[in-house]
Amino acid sequence: MALLMLGPIVIAPVHATGRSGILPPESRRQHDVTVNGQRLTVVAALERYQAQGRSGRPLGSVYLTSLTAYSDDSRRPVIFAFNGGPGSSSAYLNLGMMGLRRVQVSGPEARGPTGTIVDNHDTPLDVADIVLIDPIGTGFSRLASRGAAGETYSAVGDAAYIAGVIRQWLKRHHREAAPTFLAGESYGAQRVASILRVLSCDGERHCTPLRVEGAILISQSIEIVNTLQRPGNVTGIAAGFPTIAALAWYHRKVDRHDRSVDGVVADAFAFSSTYLSALYRANSLSVDERNAIAGKLAAFTGLPPAYFQKHLSITKDEYRHEAFRATGQVLGTYDARYLGPVRGAGDPSTKALDTAIAAKLSRVLNESVGVPVRYSYRVYNDALDGRWTYAPVATPFSSYDYAGELAAALRINPALKVLVAGGLYDTAASVGADAFLLNQWSVPATQTLSVHYPAGHMFYLDDASRVDFARAIRCFVGSRSIAACQAAAQGRGVPPGIGPLPSNGQPDLAP
Known part of the structure; x- marks a missing residue:
């Protein structure tokens, strides 16, 4: 059964049109764009890498979309970004926040169309190059063989091969000295925690550590055991x-x-x-x-x-059904500002978005990186929902300590910065889960930037929230002072970051 809080779940697999059995060639295009008021020349490229397992066996082909600005600075920061699921491609972050183009989404009060593609002037490309990774089984990325599925579709194997792809990209582009940032949404935040451990060479011999400057956790669900809406899970309910x-x-x-x-x-x-x-x-x-x-x-x-x-x-899920039970309506899972009929097909907060992305993605990929539209891009692979192994030993009683991995990364690299961002109206993740997670760490407030926005799971689809989140990322990547970033966020109309509860039990809402 799918873990419904781990990413944009759709009713059926969403594909772009085209042939699914043949992998596309690498391709690239150059663009002159305006980002945050600056003119940039950007090379957008579809790149292919070979993923290897921990024993060196081939796992499959990994495709990614890299957006690099022309620059002579080999130390220009790089953000490696991925979505969650774990069956989700990077399409949501690509067309919602990070890419050259984005999908325009009407808000819950508006009745206008969703799906117009516009230039994305809010991407943080002005402060960092961006690499959008599609894990194996999503996008154009595919398994090498059926026998590789067990290792590939697991939390341990996933982190290991994606960490390897990150190292390959940095080497190919001669960017080993560049400040590196990881950005993960939903289950992608858990992926960040695991990849940090792998890149730090924790417990591994003959491994060269790769220092990561910062982790960006978007609508995170790292403390999954405490935030699942199971009966009797009083911590998650609170x-x-x-x-x-x-x-x-x-x-x-x-x-x-x-x-x-x-x-x-x-x-x-x-x-x-x-x-x-x-x-x-x-x-x-x-x-x-x-x-x-x-x-x-x-x-x-x-x-x-x-x-x-x-x-x-x-629970949050119970409230979605109880709030408007009298009118036969239910609140959306990923953005509960949206209402829909109880017997309606799909989640009322995502079905229009899923349709828009599926319809537009081939054209956007063709225009941005030059990939021919005849190749099939898998936006979401729901077949992974029941195949994913979350713990080294798969039993109903096993758990995977993602928060512990993140804490270990902080011990190994005490200077690691963490940006936690979420939506106030998200019932898949929650602001309470963010506070709970931060309460479990002994990480100084000087290393943590916590921001929340009046929107849902993909809060960056809201225009004002996207602008403010982009500003937070720019400060997080480019500034040495988290306190300055928090103060700047507060002064620009961003809702207060909801950080850990201090010992008096009152919420700490001030920077």
Whole structure:
């Protein structure tokens, strides 16, 4: 069964039109573009690399799209970016945030068309070259043989071969000395944690460490065991509660009392520790205690107190179905600002986007890198949902310590910077999960930039959020001061970064 929080999940495999059995040749085109007000000459290239397993066996062909600005500086930063799933290609980050062109998406209040392709003036290409990686089984990347699937479609094997591709790209382009950044969305953030370990040569002999300057975690789900919406997972329920409060505010299920969504989220964070304690105690609560908690939950969610008299727990997914049950509507998973009929096909927040990307991608790839439209690009491979191995030993009780890998990377490289970004209305990941993750680290605040935006899982599809996120990336890549980046973000209208809860239980919303 698919883990629904790990990436843009579609109902069926989405393909561009064309032949799927023949791999395209490498190709490249040169472009003169305007980015962040600057004129740049950029070479966009489709490149192919051979992936090898840990024993040296061939795993398959990996295609990536590299965007490099003409520059004599071999130390120009490079951002390696990938999506999640784990069956997702890089199409979402490419057409949403990082590429030369982007897909225009109408907001939840607008009824205009989604799918217009426009120039992307917000890509951070003015401060770094960008390499968009399509893992094997996605995009044009394909397995070498069926026998290689077991190692390839696993958290361990995936991290190892992608780390190898990153090393190959740097060597081919003579960029070994360039500051390197990893950017991963959703499961891609977990991929970042694993790749960091591999590149650091943790526990490996005859390995040359590759220093990574920074990790960009987009709508992350690294603490997956604590954020899955399983019955009885009280930590995950409490972590998801600020998102529910934000949605109740957005959909006017509660009286706003002139409060901003940031203020509501801050109040929900402050209540979450009390809520977690109540969930833990459950049936041992007194009648008065239970009534008090139910009243607070009703005030935050807009659901009647009677709903919580039966059971105090409510997950993000349950709220998506309960908020508008009376009208037969459900909130979107990846952007819960969107509403759709309960019996409708697809997620109301992504089905228009998936259709638009599938329809436009061949043309965009042809125009940007010159790949002929007859070749088939796999946007999402849902066959991987049931084949992926998340732990070295696949059992129902196994776990994979992605957060531990990230913590180990921070110990090995104490100067590693981390940018955590998410959407307030995302029920696949959540701002609470971000705070929970940050609370588990002993990483100084001077190394962590935390920003959140009034949008969903792919928050960069919102115009204002994309502009602000691009600004945060530019500062993160180009500045030595995380504090300066946080202050700049606050001063430019970015919603406050929701960082760790200090010991007094109050949310830390100030830079």
